[in-house]
Amino acid sequence: MGTDSRAAGALLARASTLHLQTGNLLNWGRLRKKCPSTHSEELRDCIRKTLNEWSSQISTDLVREFPDVLECTVSHAVEKINPDEREEMKVSAKLFIVGSNSSSSTRNAVDMACSVLGVAQLDSVIIASPPIEDGVNLSLEHLQPYWEELQNLVHSKKIVAIGTSDLDKTQLEQLYQWAQVKPNSNQVNLASCCVMPPDLTAFAKQFDIQLLTHNDPKELLSEASFQEALQESIPDIQAHEWVPLWLLRYSVIVKSRGIIKSKGYILQAKRKGF
Amino acid sequence: MGLLSQGSPLSWEETQRHADHVRLHGILQFLHIYHAVKDRHKDVLKWGDEVEYMLVSFDHENKKAQLVLSGEELLETLQEKGERTNPNHPTLWRPEYGSYMIEGTPGQPYGGTMSEFNTVEDNMRKRRKEATSLLGENQALCTITSFPRLGCPGFTLPEFKPNPVEGGASKSLFFPDEAINKHPRFSTLTRNIRHRRGEKVVINVPIFKDKNTPSPFIETFPEDDEAAKASKPDHIYMDAMGFGMGNCCLQVTFQACSISEARYLYDQLATICPIVMALSAASPFYRGYVSDIDCRWGVISASVDDRTREERGLEVGPLKNNHYRISKSRYDSIDSYLSECGEKYNDIDLTKDKEIYEQLLQEGIDHLLAQHVAHLFIRDPLTLFEEKIHLDDANESDHFENIQSTNWQTMRFKPPPPNSDIGWRVEFRPTEVQLTDFENSAYVVFVVLLTRVILSYKLDFLIPLSKVDENMKVAQKRDAVLQGLFYFRKDICKGGNAMVDGRGKTTGSTEPAAEEYALMTIDTIINGKEGVFPGLIPILNSYLENMEVDVDTRCSILNYLKLIKKRASGELMTVARWMREFVANHPDYKQDSVITDEMNYSLLLKCNQIANELCECPELLGPAFRKVKYSGSKTDSSN
Numbered sequence: 001m002g003t004d005s006r007a008a009g010a011l012l013a014r015a016s017t018l019h020l021q022t023g024n025l026l027n028w029g030r031l032r033k034k035c036p037s038t039h040s041e042e043l044r045d046c047i048r049k050t051l052n053e054w055s056s057q058i059s060t061d062l063v064r065e066f067p068d069v070l071e072c073t074v075s076h077a078v079e080k081i082n083p084d085e086r087e088e089m090k091v092s093a094k095l096f097i098v099g100s101n102s103s104s105s106t107r108n109a110v111d112m113a114c115s116v117l118g119v120a121q122l123d124s125v126i127i128a129s130p131p132i133e134d135g136v137n138l139s140l141e142h143l144q145p146y147w148e149e150l151q152n153l154v155h156s157k158k159i160v161a162i163g164t165s166d167l168d169k170t171q172l173e174q175l176y177q178w179a180q181v182k183p184n185s186n187q188v189n190l191a192s193c194c195v196m197p198p199d200l201t202a203f204a205k206q207f208d209i210q211l212l213t214h215n216d217p218k219e220l221l222s223e224a225s226f227q228e229a230l231q232e233s234i235p236d237i238q239a240h241e242w243v244p245l246w247l248l249r250y251s252v253i254v255k256s257r258g259i260i261k262s263k264g265y266i267l268q269a270k271r272k273g274f
Numbered sequence: 275m276g277l278l279s280q281g282s283p284l285s286w287e288e289t290q291r292h293a294d295h296v297r298l299h300g301i302l303q304f305l306h307i308y309h310a311v312k313d314r315h316k317d318v319l320k321w322g323d324e325v326e327y328m329l330v331s332f333d334h335e336n337k338k339a340q341l342v343l344s345g346e347e348l349l350e351t352l353q354e355k356g357e358r359t360n361p362n363h364p365t366l367w368r369p370e371y372g373s374y375m376i377e378g379t380p381g382q383p384y385g386g387t388m389s390e391f392n393t394v395e396d397n398m399r400k401r402r403k404e405a406t407s408l409l410g411e412n413q414a415l416c417t418i419t420s421f422p423r424l425g426c427p428g429f430t431l432p433e434f435k436p437n438p439v440e441g442g443a444s445k446s447l448f449f450p451d452e453a454i455n456k457h458p459r460f461s462t463l464t465r466n467i468r469h470r471r472g473e474k475v476v477i478n479v480p481i482f483k484d485k486n487t488p489s490p491f492i493e494t495f496p497e498d499d500e501a502a503k504a505s506k507p508d509h510i511y512m513d514a515m516g517f518g519m520g521n522c523c524l525q526v527t528f529q530a531c532s533i534s535e536a537r538y539l540y541d542q543l544a545t546i547c548p549i550v551m552a553l554s555a556a557s558p559f560y561r562g563y564v565s566d567i568d569c570r571w572g573v574i575s576a577s578v579d580d581r582t583r584e585e586r587g588l589e590v591g592p593l594k595n596n597h598y599r600i601s602k603s604r605y606d607s608i609d610s611y612l613s614e615c616g617e618k619y620n621d622i623d624l625t626k627d628k629e630i631y632e633q634l635l636q637e638g639i640d641h642l643l644a645q646h647v648a649h650l651f652i653r654d655p656l657t658l659f660e661e662k663i664h665l666d667d668a669n670e671s672d673h674f675e676n677i678q679s680t681n682w683q684t685m686r687f688k689p690p691p692p693n694s695d696i697g698w699r700v701e702f703r704p705t706e707v708q709l710t711d712f713e714n715s716a717y718v719v720f721v722v723l724l725t726r727v728i729l730s731y732k733l734d735f736l737i738p739l740s741k742v743d744e745n746m747k748v749a750q751k752r753d754a755v756l757q758g759l760f761y762f763r764k765d766i767c768k769g770g771n772a773m774v775d776g777r778g779k780t781t782g783s784t785e786p787a788a789e790e791y792a793l794m795t796i797d798t799i800i801n802g803k804e805g806v807f808p809g810l811i812p813i814l815n816s817y818l819e820n821m822e823v824d825v826d827t828r829c830s831i832l833n834y835l836k837l838i839k840k841r842a843s844g845e846l847m848t849v850a851r852w853m854r855e856f857v858a859n860h861p862d863y864k865q866d867s868v869i870t871d872e873m874n875y876s877l878l879l880k881c882n883q884i885a886n887e888l889c890e891c892p893e894l895l896g897p898a899f900r901k902v903k904y905s906g907s908k909t910d911s912s913n
Contacts, residue, residue, distance in 0.1 A: 026731060039819070088316075092822060124822075190819075194829040201825075213828040215819045251820050256318035256386040257531060260730035260820050 007063050008055040009236040016274035017069040018242065021116055022046045023077025024262040039216050043247075044229050046265055050074050051233035079262055080118030081252060089261060090253045091117060092124040094165070094187075096220050097131065097146065098244040105268075106149035109248045110158050112266050117250065125150060126163040126187055128216065138167075140174045151181040163187065165214060169200040176207060185210040221247050226269065244269045281659035283462035286469035289658045296655040299665060300673035301630055304647060305637050307671060307689045312533055314690070317697030319386030319726075321528035322379055323718045325398060326707060327405065328421060328522060329374045330878055331431045332412045338871045339878040340431040341374035341421055342413055346456050349376055351408055357381070365401045371519035373455050374430065376405065376415075383529075391719050392827040398711035402885070414882045417714065419570050419706040419849075420521045422559035423874045425449050425512060438498065445474055446514035447498055448561060453516055462657045463680075464515045467580040470654060474500050477517055477576040478509035480566040482558075482752070486866040510563045518577025518605070521557060521570045524705040526718050527688070528725060529697045535729070536698035537612040537643070540687050542728050543721070544608050545735040545763070547684040547704040548745035549799055552754040553841055554717055556706040556849035562874075564857060564867040568850035569706060569750040578682065579603035580656065597652070598625045604653055605682035607746045611739060612642050612687060615768075621738045627651045650681045669693060684746070708849055709885050712895065716834035723831070724810065727817045734768040737761050737791040753851060756844045759793040764807065800842035811839050840896060852894045853877065 012018070022028075025046065037045070054072040081089060093113050097105060106127075113122060127146050129138050143164070150162045163185030164175065172186055186209055188196070193213050204211050223243055231239035245268045252262040284292070329342040349367050356363040368377040378401040384390040406415045423429050425448035434450035443451045443461040445468060454460050468474055481491045491508050495501035505511035530536035555568035567573075583589050585600045593599070601623070602609065610620050626648035634644035655676045662672055671692050678686075686701040702721050708714045727733065741761035748758040794807060802809020814835060823831070840846040847855070857863055860873045869877075883889045890897075 090822075185822075188825060190828065190832075193825040194832060196825055211825045213823050213825055215815075253821065257729075258319055258386050258388060258726045258821070260817065263820055 005055050005234045006236065007058045008051070008234045010063065011058065011066065011070055012234060012237045012242075014066045015068055015070045016271050018072060018269040018271075019069065019112065019266070020047065020050055020072045020269070021074075021078075021112075021266045022050050022264045023074040024079040025077070025264050026260065026262060027077040027079065028074075040220055040225075043221055043265060044225055047226065047229040047267070048233050051230065055234060077264075078116070080116075081262070083118070086119060088254055088256070090123050090255050091119055091121075091250065092126070092253070093122050093248050093250040094126045094128060094214070094216075095146075096128045096247040096249075098221055098223065098226075098247055099270075103145060103149060105246045106146055107153065108268060109246050109266065110153055112268070113248055113250050114158065116264075116266060117252065117262070121157060122159050122250075124161045124163060124185070125153075125159045126165055126185065128165045128220070129167070131219070138171060140171070140178060143171075143175060144178070147175065147179060151179065154181045161185070163210075163212075165216075169197065169203050172200065172209070173203060176209075182207070183209055185212050187212045187214040189213070190215040221267075226267075241272050242269050243272060281661040283458045284658045284660060286466040289466060289655055290470070292658055292663060293654045295663065296658065296673045296676055297627070297630070297651050299667055300675075300677050301633065301647070301651065302667040303665075303671045303674040303692070304689065305634075305639075306668050307674070307692055308639065309637075310692070311690050311698075314697055315532040317529055317531045319529060319531075320383035321526065321722055322383045323394065323398075323714070324377055324379050324523075324525040324527070325401065325417060325714055326370055326375060326377045326522035326524070327402075327415045327417055328372070329376070329409065330414050330416045330421075330882070331410075332414065332875065332879060332882075334412065336871075337875045338428075339423075339875040340433075341372070341424075341429060341453070342410075342431050343373040343452060345369065345373050345376045348405065348408055352376075352405060356404070364397060365404055367405070369455050369457055369460075370522075371455055371460055372516065373453055375455070375520065375522065378405065388821055388823045389827050391723070392824075392830050394718060395711050395715035395830065398714055402711060414878075414886075416878065416882055417522060417707045417709060417885065418556070418878070418881055419523070420557035420560060420573075422853075422869045422877060423562045423871065424520060424560070425514070425517060426562040426871075429453075444468070444514035444516060446516070447495065447501055448512065449514035449516040449520070453520070459657055466656045467515060467578055470580040470582070470656070472582055474504070474513045475515060475577055475579055476504040477512035477573055478504075478506045479512070479560050479573060481508055481510050482564040482566045482867050483508075484564065484865045484867050486864055488866075491867070510560050510565055512561055512573070512577070515577045517560070518570070518574030521574060522707045523570075523703065524554070524707040524714055524717060525701060525703050526705075526721050527699050527701040528722060529699050531697070533698045534613070536687060536700050538615075539725055539728065540608075540685050540700045541611040541613045541616040542733065542735050543700065543702050543725070544611065544685050544739070545737060545742055545745075546721070546724065547607065547702070548742065548749035549760060549762075549796060550702075550717065550721065551704040551706065551746070552749040552758060552760075552796055553800070553838065553848070554704075554706040554708065555749075555755060555851070556708060556853075558752070558850045558854050559857075559869055562869050564854065564869065566752050567750050568752050568754060568848065571704065571746065571750055574682070575603045575605045578605045580654075597627075600625055600652065604680055607684045607743055609649055609683075609739070610642070610646055611736065612646055614642070615734065616736055617642060619736050619738045621740050622743065624649055625652050646687065651677055653677055653681060656680050706849070709881050710887075710895065711885075712833075713837060713849075715830075716837045719831060719834045720814075720838050723814055723817070727810075727813055730817055731813065732768060733766045733813075735763050735766055737763050741791065755796050755841065755848050755851075759795060760799065761791050762794045762799050762807065763791050765790070766808070796842045797844070801839055811835055811842075837896060846896055847893050849894065852891070856880065 053074045095109050130142055132142055153159045161184040164183050165187040167186050176182055188211055190213050226244045227239040230242055248266045254261050331340050331342045349369055352367040357366055364381040366379045366381050370377045380397045402415055430453050434452040436446050436448055436450045438445045438447050443454055443464040530539055551569055557570040558565055558568050581600050582596055584593055584596045587599045609622050610624050624645055626645050630651050631644050631648035665672055669692050684704050688699040690696045705717050745760045748754055798807050800810050802812045841848055856877055862870055862873050884891045
């Protein structure tokens with residue numbers, strides 16, 4: 001790492017916010033001999049490699065500036081959507097709230113995704129169930145603050161459709177009855193796609209909610225695993241000071257051809273006390 | 275089997291006289307198409323499967339199963355009640371070589387959204403049900419690749435004795451002309467192949483040596499000089515086109531977004547052909563004997579080999595009557611890659627029509643496409659109809675299709691028909707047909723998903739084409755799926771960025787070509803092996819996780835990929851393996867490699883029960899397959 005990571009460490013010591021984005025992972029060539037790993041492994045790997053790549057590209061100008069907000073990217077993997085092709089694409093995102101919520105997280109994440117991809121609007125955003133204390137069941141109250149923000153984004157035409165993940169029939173029904181903008185999809189874990197609870201299937205059918213599949217772990221990124229990745233890439237910093245707030249995974253699909261055009265992660269982290 | 279023209283077929287002598295005319299105008303027709311649509315792009319994914327069926331009759335009293343020679347009438351009824359009554363009818367039916375065969379396809383192509391994968395099996399079921407409903411009592415529609423007692427006495431209903439005379443089509447000792455589809459194209463094709471070749475076709479399949487199989491295994495044909503000379507010891511001898519073209523296959527065709535995408539996929543999938551063939555192995559029995567091969571490919575290849583002795587290189591000295599020595603039958607693996615990235619792996623000596631090649635270059639066609647077409651056009655037309663000699667080259671393509679559709683290769687690169695909405699297409703042709711709609715859907719969905727993954731991740735499977743040919747040979751051997759080693763590319767990721775992946779250091783050092791590929795088992799290729807190869811199924815799964823897929827569709831795909839995965843690992847049997855075990859365990863089997871009428875009957879009865887879900891077959895399909903939720907609903911998740 002040497003000088004690279006020292007410059008990165010110096011920048012991180014002075015900044016309050018870190019925006020990390022991987023760019024289009026399909027430009028990375030990660031498959032190689034290794035079997036594609038789980039989402040969690042993939043993500044940690046992406047964070048590490050993005051940090052390393054960014055560290056190695058830090059300009060002397062930037063070091064002199066000491067920006068408050070660090071934009072950490074794999075610059076050559078960044079790929080905006082060609083406006084002429086926007087109509088052919090479906091841009092979807094899944095938002096994972098990691099840290100304690102600040103109400104602006106959802107909006108920040110969607111804004112950043114739009115700007116990274118060069119689009120005015122996301123076609124669909126799914127919110128992963130927010131983290132709650134052990135032993136507590138997810139209830140409508142947990143979801144409401146995020147959903148309100150998502151509804152606002154639908155009203156302001158930043159998002160076309162919004163959906164949920166891992167809700168059971170009761171939870172989905174509660175949200176549906178309360179929400180102004182109804183969920184148009186609910187993701188269920190891949191493991192249950194062949195053994196769906198009939199009440200959920202019936203409810204979804206009745207209210208035209210698509211049941212989609214995902215293969216994400218319960219906790220895609222923990223504070224600790226983020227800090228570990230940070231420490232590994234940039235050893236001389238106080239990694240434990242940094243907490244991830246949210247993580248967004250996006251994909252750009254060529255609709256009528258079933259082809260993944262682009263896929264990547266965006267993450268925001270804050271230094272404690274700021 | 276390609277296009278069917280009505281009319282009066284010409285004899286081989288007459289057809290040969292028009293061969294240059296057909297080639298000349300075939301090329302002009304191709305050029306018209308090429309210039310009109312070479313810049314077509316942004317075509318959506320559309321795709322379709324083709325399943326071939328055999329009509330089987332069961333005589334329960336005498337324990338005998340026969341092939342019913344009623345394909346033509348069945349086809350007429352199906353078309354009358356279906357596509358001719360309703361242009362949106364969900365199925366389409368076409369004739370096939372055998373009078374006991376029929377081919378079914380979906381009425382409309384499937385589209386590019388994920389939920390379409392959930393409609394394939396439903397459509398196949400519709401086809402099976404629709405055709406079955408028109409059959410007589412004790413008759414069944416079977417999807418078996420080769421009929422075990424094809425060519426044995428009395429294998430057809432009604433029964434016919436072969437009549438091996440020069441005036442007939444096959445002149446076969448075993449396969450009566452009555453078993454050939456009555457449309458004149460098929461018998462003409464048969465006769466003209468034989469006449470062009472100058473003798474009957476010769477198929478020798480190694481016999482499986484069981485405990486009581488005579489060794490050497492020798493059949494004598496005292497009444498037929500040709501057969502006596504052509505048959506080899508320790509081989510099952512066959513002498514007619516019907517032994518090959520009378521087998522059933524499973525094909526899939528898809529539309530690419532542009533000509534360059536079509537050429538890229540053509541090349542990439544060419545390397546997958548032997549792998550999927552071994553995985554789909556389903557034809558271990560020929561002419562009433564247990565053979566030592568599991569796949570039909572070489573049998574069909576020999577069954578339509580129209581090359582003369584000179585072309586096959588059997589005559590010493592310079593060529594007297596023919597233009598070329600030709601290394602392969604018209605039915606064989608491809609001889610050249612079509613995409614730019616494939617060029618450096620084109621290591622097979624390509625026979626081509628030099629004049630046509632030059633003409634195509636002058637017309638602005640690149641070297642790779644020009645040599646591909648010039649290679650297809652070394653062949654003579656095999657059938658020609660008197661009424662179809664003089665055509666409008668700007669608006670018709672029959673002469674081009676005449677040559678193109680009688681080059682039966684593992685992959686087919688298909689230009690759009692003139693004046694149509696159809697784009698550039700690619701056909702994947704090596705797969706053996708499976709017993710059930712579930713299995714056939716699984717193989718078809720696997721291949722189409724693989725094309726999506728290749729395009730998304732910009733994968734590169736290319737290896738020298740001569741290695742793909744070696745794989746084709748290995749793939750047909752008995753139990754190749756578990757025993758065979760196949761050349762496969764080690765690093766399949768070319769779309770990657772060298773820096774991020776830590777590959778920047780290797781720039782400048784060109785790896786020796788031999789390092790690019792290694793010998794792998796099908797299990798490694800399909801399921802992956804830590805540190806060796808990522809595996810096609812893990813890559814497919816990673817693709818699927820990034821797509822929006824509804825739960826019903828995902829469940830179906832999960833079960834399809836589970837089947838492929840377990841066939842590759844050996845946890846489940848291929849149809850070929852299962853049939854071998856069925857015969858080995860049959861009380862009548864004498865361990866002498868002979869399949870009697872009664873064994874043939876019980877095997878086909880069992881196959882039919884499995885296909886119609888009247889009994890389970892966990893060793894073939896897995897225990898859970900009947901639980902597949904089967905809705906066929908189109909819940910569109912990608913729009």
